[in-house]
Amino acid sequence: MTLLPESFLILSAFLFACGVLCIITKRSAIGILIGVELVLNSANLNFIVFGCYLPSFRMDGQMFALMVIVLAAAEAAVALAIILNFYNNRGSVDVDEANELKG
């Protein structure tokens, strides 16, 4: 049985939607971070799929996937540091409390 690329793309879109939904609905900063990771991974999946099915894109797709993983790790580190500081100041990780810059 051959797997069509469309099925992977649908999976990726599903992951992306889950991630965005997670970002929008969650009040906890950790939850939002998890949503962001989902979004990034859905993008990663796209790269891998195209790298697999398009011969001319093979190397590039894998390279970009690796790149995104590294970036995601860095981003997670920074975001966790921010969340930690936020927790130290407020005693919670509720992003709705972070509204001091509103107009």
Next chain:
Amino acid sequence: MPELITEVPGRLFLIATTLPLLSFAVLIWIGFLNRQVTKESRIPSPLPGYFATFIMMLAAGCSIVGLSWYLQDFEQLHDQPQSLSARWGERASWLHIGAWKADTRHAREISLGYAIDHLNALMVTMVTVVGSLIFLFSLGYMKDERTTDYHDHQAHVHRKGRQGRFFLYLSLFAFAMLTILIADNLFQIFIGWELVGVSSFFLIGFYTERHSASTAANKAFIMNRIGDAGFLIALAVAWSHVGSFNLDQLFAKAPTLSNEVLWLLGIGLLCGCAGKSAQVPLQTWLPDAMEGPTPVSALIHAATMVAAGVYLVGRAASLLSPEVLIVIVYMGAITMILSALIAVVQTDIKRVLAYSTCSQLGFMMMALGLGAWTAGLLHLLTHAFFKALLFLAAGSVIHGLHHEQDLSRMGGLRTKMPITAYTMLIGVLAIAGMPLFSGWYSKEMILSFVVGQAALDGVSRPLVLFLPFLTAGLTSFYMFRLWFLAFAGSPRDEHRYQSAHESPWIMTVPLLLLALASVGIAWGWPPGSIEKSLLVQCLHHAEPEGWSSRSEAIHLKSEEYHWLTTAFALAAALIGFGLALSRHRSGKLLQSGLPTWLNRLFRNTFYFDSIYNRIFTRPTILIAQSSATLDKQKESEPFQIRSVDGIMNSVSDMVIALGSGVRRLQTGHLRTYILALGLTLIAGLGILYRITR
């Protein structure tokens, strides 16, 4: 170092110019350090004064050496003008404009440089020599400033003495004037011009606590500014039509320019010169400039500042078209006669001298306008010496009488201060044009030129023929009147007379030296002949080409009337003297003896000041006040456009309203932002979808 100078000896003049700048820089630096370091109570040191005077004398030495070297060089090289000008001038490109790839216009450049000829070699020497004598005099005159607690009797304030600052300004003044003199382009002349203006502002307003002094300083500055506007126009014309500020290029291009351009250029320059040299209608600042300390007046009236205007007319003579010259003639003639008439009724010793300066400057301007180039500039040179002498002598009198300037309180002072009295007498004789005194040579030359021109061209302008002789008579009258009132007869104020004293040697030595110069500066051998005068021969070399041929013809013609001219000039001077003497004998010198309306007219200086006050000053103040009241009205509501502030405020109010509206969008909730992001993304994708279909 010696090679630097022997190769290009013109650098001597450059050194003479920059030396005062050096002393200015050193003094300002020391003053800055002093303010940081020393205590309030320390008595100011006399060193700044000595230093500035020494530097000025050094500059005088440089320029004297330079002048004699130049005269020698000219003897050897006068048939090779190229190598002469290479030895006595340098030029460096300073600013290069144009000639990029895209710019098709010619490249233009502003260069800095100097070029020495007979005229400015003599002028620099005159300025530095007279300047250093004035500096020396100031050491004595400004001695009472060397305290921690100076009491200003007129402003009724106690303040710190500021002798150092006085010499600081004097040095800057000298530097500015020398810059004008040695420059070979209008740009540098303009820089010097402005520096002269600003340093005269500082010096006239030196007693800044006195209301009259600060007003006079403002007046001088503003009047000069009006003239400078004209100078700027001339600069713009030169730049746009010739593309250069260098005088030699301007002279070369002048014949090819159209009449209108030349006219505008000439009138612009003339306007600047009228402002600096205090010609009608910009003359009102000069008498008010008497508010400064007396050495400053001497410097302004003799060596620097007012000489600059006449010098520039002489320097740029080739640029002036006949129409402009006519304007100069009448401007000079009017200034000459009006100022002389005003001087007749003045009773302030310095004001008499101020108006006489105005009058003499008008005399020079008129001479230059008529074409008597050598004569006019010769008068500038001789006038510098005797006017410096007269002012310093007046300063010595004022110093000896403890700041009394009113002639009606003087009298009989020649027994108390003989040196001042007799040196001043020499100055009076020189300015009155008595034979063999330096003033005689220049005055006689101008008068004979006037007569010669009238004989050659017919008496087309009788006023110009008649007024110089009248002015000569008036000059002689008011100068002798001044001297008699101050020094002769019996004292009118016993108390003042008793406390009067002769000035110390540091003030009398400059007087004696200047008296010597006032007698003999224009001598030659034999002394009785004007043509044999060394100064005349020297100046004659620098006369522009087109001018000398014409003046030669007039000169030949005037020879026929030589004795007539001399007789008339002498008669005018002697009548003036006789009138002053007879009125002195009968004790009526203080009353003018004129009809009251004439007397009032002269005393109010022909109402120039009040007319300017009515026409310019008061409307300006009125406009300023009314706009101030408009401005101060409460306008809290936006869009209430009633004044400038209202317009400005309504603009800012609109921006504020917009900002506070947009502010609401920033909720601070992360999810709203994400939502907005998502919506934007969808909208963007939708647009892309529509476009690609």
